[in-house]
Amino acid sequence: MKSQLNEAIIWPLMTEISSIQNTEFTYDSQQRKSPAMEELLDSIRYRDLIYQLIRRDIIARYKRSALGVFWTMLQPLGMMVVMAVVFSTLFRHVEGYVVYVLSGLVAWTFFAQATSAAIFQIVWGGVLIRRIYIPMTTFSISSIGTGIINLALSLIPLLIISLVVGRPFTWAILFLPISAMLLTAFALGVSLILSTMAIYFPDIKEMYQIIILAWMYLTPIVYPTDILPETYRFWFLHLNPMYYMISIFRSPIYDGVLPPADILIPGTLIALATLLAGWIYFANKADEFAYKI
Amino acid sequence: MRPVVILDNISVRYRTPESKVGTFKEYAIQFLKRQVRIREFNALSSVNLKINEGEIVGVIGRNGAGKSTLLKVVSRVLIPTEGRVRLHGWVSPLLELGAGFHPELTGRENIFLNGTLLGHKRREVEEWLDQIIEFAELGAFIDAPLRTYSSGMIARLGFSIATTWKPDILILDEILSVGDENFREKCESRIKSFQKEGATTLLVSHSVESIKAMCSRAIWLDRGVVKADGAVKNILDLYRQSQHEHHS
Numbered sequence: 001m002k003s004q005l006n007e008a009i010i011w012p013l014m015t016e017i018s019s020i021q022n023t024e025f026t027y028d029s030q031q032r033k034s035p036a037m038e039e040l041l042d043s044i045r046y047r048d049l050i051y052q053l054i055r056r057d058i059i060a061r062y063k064r065s066a067l068g069v070f071w072t073m074l075q076p077l078g079m080m081v082v083m084a085v086v087f088s089t090l091f092r093h094v095e096g097y098v099v100y101v102l103s104g105l106v107a108w109t110f111f112a113q114a115t116s117a118a119i120f121q122i123v124w125g126g127v128l129i130r131r132i133y134i135p136m137t138t139f140s141i142s143s144i145g146t147g148i149i150n151l152a153l154s155l156i157p158l159l160i161i162s163l164v165v166g167r168p169f170t171w172a173i174l175f176l177p178i179s180a181m182l183l184t185a186f187a188l189g190v191s192l193i194l195s196t197m198a199i200y201f202p203d204i205k206e207m208y209q210i211i212i213l214a215w216m217y218l219t220p221i222v223y224p225t226d227i228l229p230e231t232y233r234f235w236f237l238h239l240n241p242m243y244y245m246i247s248i249f250r251s252p253i254y255d256g257v258l259p260p261a262d263i264l265i266p267g268t269l270i271a272l273a274t275l276l277a278g279w280i281y282f283a284n285k286a287d288e289f290a291y292k293i
Numbered sequence: 294m295r296p297v298v299i300l301d302n303i304s305v306r307y308r309t310p311e312s313k314v315g316t317f318k319e320y321a322i323q324f325l326k327r328q329v330r331i332r333e334f335n336a337l338s339s340v341n342l343k344i345n346e347g348e349i350v351g352v353i354g355r356n357g358a359g360k361s362t363l364l365k366v367v368s369r370v371l372i373p374t375e376g377r378v379r380l381h382g383w384v385s386p387l388l389e390l391g392a393g394f395h396p397e398l399t400g401r402e403n404i405f406l407n408g409t410l411l412g413h414k415r416r417e418v419e420e421w422l423d424q425i426i427e428f429a430e431l432g433a434f435i436d437a438p439l440r441t442y443s444s445g446m447i448a449r450l451g452f453s454i455a456t457t458w459k460p461d462i463l464i465l466d467e468i469l470s471v472g473d474e475n476f477r478e479k480c481e482s483r484i485k486s487f488q489k490e491g492a493t494t495l496l497v498s499h500s501v502e503s504i505k506a507m508c509s510r511a512i513w514l515d516r517g518v519v520k521a522d523g524a525v526k527n528i529l530d531l532y533r534q535s536q537h538e539h540h541s
Binding site (some may be wrong): 027046134 | 363386412
């Protein structure tokens with residue numbers, strides 16, 4: 001019984017302990033890998049926790065509502081009706097405006113919700129990490145994971161509307177998972193940076209809500225790019241990382257084509273660089289979190 | 294005897310701004326004025342400690358002596374500012390019962406959430422699910438949302454999850470006072486059985502009596518420094534004496 005029990009719980013890193021003298025320690029604060037690497041290995045080891053946190057978020061969100069998960073699909077539908085009514089007379093010249101606005105909005109909502117949730121989660125997780133060891137990136141990763149599930153669900157009504165409105169439905173749609181992956185990488189990078197900052201300055205949480213709203217209207221989501229004055233249109237768009245992310249996501253749905261290379265290449269670089277920077281920044285500060293929270 | 298916990302020259306230094314800087318704006322202003330004065334405070338200074346396999350060690354000391362900080366260092370929550378920590382085996386702090394539970398999830402769902410928070414695999418939680426439910430004495434409530442539970446039920450569930458897997462190093466912050474008399478006895482006997490099976494225990498308590506009853510060795514912490522370390526009786530006598538002197 002005892003040995004069976006031990007086998008089940010033994011620390012995965014723990015190696016065979018045969019000799020008593022030559023004790024190998026399972027944890028040594030001076031023999032650690034680089035923080036970023038250690039955080040990566042630990043978050044993989046805690047993948048079951050990430051799964052449970054995502055499950056919790058999904059269940060908790062919908063458990064007490066009669067329509068449950070359908071809300072994820074109904075919400076963008078309702079949003080679309082509102083947006084279509086409000087803006088479609090204004091942007092009458094945009095063909096298939098509903099799909100234009102909705103494809104941008106779905107991607108934006110994912111980004112905004114996932115990053116905000118990550119900040120919230122780190123505060124919640126802070127209560128726990130004062131008591132037990134948990135790799136802190138699990139909280140950001142699970143927030144993004146919950147976002148991906150919501151994103152996938154809201155794609156269903158979006159694609160149906162796209163067909164009804166008669167947008168070109170082509171093989172380019174198969175590129176969408178890659179678009180989503182780039183968006184995810186960018187969102188995770190931003191989440192990690194923001195949650196690290198939120199540990200030091202709790203107001204980031206409130207400030208971010210304002211920033212995200214302003215940022216949304218600075219990004220061509222509800223309006224087409226041609227309403228921007230030609231003189232500064234290029235810089236206005238190309239200095240905004242979310243412009244690339246939204247365009248990469250929108251092209252396959254709205255235009256039925258792959259994103260153009262001059263958007264896809266810088267977009268990919270931005271997404272990966274943000275993720276890498278966020279991960280390294282977060283991991284290097286993670287040791288200090290328990291001192292601050 | 295094999296050492297399972299070795300602390301070499303551990304210092305934990307908190308750096309707090311002298312005036313409370315809560316907002317980014319305040320920080321920016323103070324930074325520009327070069328007024329961010331940092332107060333340093335050593336929660337632990339140069340602590341050396343070696344605990345052997347199977348030992349039951351009690352930590353005593355006044356409030357703010359660094360007892361909880363010491364437990365945090367051993368449970369890997371705090372990386373010490375200086376010094377080296379070496380641990381051998383799986384450390385389980387008894388998580389403040391119920392931390393990490395979600396009110397909307399059922400007891401069963403919360404078992405999975407809490408079990409994985411403690412670092413177990415889903416498969417391991419599944420394997421032990423029945424025992425966890427049985428020990429917590431929740432009956433049919435296990436599939437009801439946690440918000441319908443009484444505080445005693447939540448504590449029972451928390452304890453049951455935390456102690457299902459025998460840790461190599463058991464960390465106890467204050468003696469548990471959960472549920473009714475019956476359940477408390479069950480808890481104590483479970484902790485004792487861990488110890489019989491060789492789990493090393495590190496225990497913090499304000500109560501000199503409970504340390505006397507459970508431990509063979511005691512460590513007296515005072516303002517972040519190990520003031521005395523040895524057989525429980527000697528240390529407790531010293532501690533009592535100093536307290537009398539302090540009061541009179």
